[in-house]
Amino acid sequence: MDWIGLDKQWLLALNGSDSLFLDSLVKTLTTATTWIPLYVALIYIVIKNSDSMKKVLLIVGCALLCVFLAGSLDDMIVKPLVGRWRPTRDPDIGMAVDIVNGYRGGRFGFFSAHASNTFSLAVFLTLVIRSRLLGVALVTWSLVNCWTRLYLGVHYPGDVVVGLLWGGVVATGVWYLYTRLIRKTNEPLTFISTQYTKTGFLCSHIDIVVSVMVFTLVFAILKACLAIYI
Numbered sequence: 001m002d003w004i005g006l007d008k009q010w011l012l013a014l015n016g017s018d019s020l021f022l023d024s025l026v027k028t029l030t031t032a033t034t035w036i037p038l039y040v041a042l043i044y045i046v047i048k049n050s051d052s053m054k055k056v057l058l059i060v061g062c063a064l065l066c067v068f069l070a071g072s073l074d075d076m077i078v079k080p081l082v083g084r085w086r087p088t089r090d091p092d093i094g095m096a097v098d099i100v101n102g103y104r105g106g107r108f109g110f111f112s113a114h115a116s117n118t119f120s121l122a123v124f125l126t127l128v129i130r131s132r133l134l135g136v137a138l139v140t141w142s143l144v145n146c147w148t149r150l151y152l153g154v155h156y157p158g159d160v161v162v163g164l165l166w167g168g169v170v171a172t173g174v175w176y177l178y179t180r181l182i183r184k185t186n187e188p189l190t191f192i193s194t195q196y197t198k199t200g201f202l203c204s205h206i207d208i209v210v211s212v213m214v215f216t217l218v219f220a221i222l223k224a225c226l227a228i229y230i
Contacts (some may be wrong), residue, residue: 007158011087015153016098022151023100024227028220030114030148037142041212043123045205055182058092059128062178063121070120071113073164084110087153097153105154114153115163116170118142123171128178130198131206138214142167 017023028034042061050056086109087097122138144166149155155163195203 004017005156007042007156008090008093009088010157011150011153011155012093012096013158014088014150016100016151020228021224024224025220026148027101027103028223029144029217031153034216034220035141036129037212037216038209041209045129045201049201050204058178058181062128062174065122065177066120066124066167066169066170066174067117068162069174071117071168074113074116074166076109079106079108079110082110084156084159085109087156098151100143103152103154105152108141109155110159111166112146112149112163113161114149114155115142115146115160116167118145119164119167120171123168124175124178128199129201129206131201131203134206134209137210141213150169 046059047056085091085094086105086107088094088099088104089107090097117137119142122135122142126135126138133230142164146160149160150157161217196205
């Protein structure tokens with residue numbers, strides 16, 4: 001079976017549209033600065049639910065390690081080493097790809113750092129905080145980011161799938177490291193309460209993160225609506 005050919009066909013089926021609204025929405029959602037409020041909210045609940053600065057630094061440090069291993073190494077080593085063209089720059093199908101607002105991304109696209117970065121953070125924080133609601137919200141956030149990369153034509157579906165797999169592997173490994181280190185701080189590992197998650201995070205604080213995600217999505221939708229008329 002010609003997997004590379006199928007990858008290109010699936011990309012062309014998922015890439016772009018005739019909707020100015022979707023073009024603007026996707027461009028906003030794929031931009032890292034759009035999600036700064038989410039990152040701030042996540043740091044906030046880590047600080048509010050940690051008994052010591054050591055624990056805060058440990059969680060934040062592990063989250064940054066996820067980003068480094070999942071995305072930075074990809075950009076610095078894997079993409080130039082593999083050298084697979086992004087669809088927008090691929091000599092075979094580049095002319096058929098729907099380019100949104102002139103955005104083409106860098107030269108190479110294997111694998112997707114957006115997919116690996118966001119999924120590694122989603123999985124790691126879900127394992128640390130142990131909230132089903134937060135887990136669903138963060139995984140959805142990651143998948144939305146993956147969809148935007150396909151819509152913009154800057155990654156093939158295979159790039160995204162490999163990015164998700166690598167992000168999951170990184171997150172699991174970093175979480176294992178986190179559990180080994182947290183035991184050395186004598187922090188309790190489990191809690192039994194209807195007000196807290198199993199790892200001691202206040203459930204009402206999880207609602208803050210979810211609310212920030214919803215407001216960010218509403219902001220992106222309103223911005224896209226305005227872009228149609230301006």
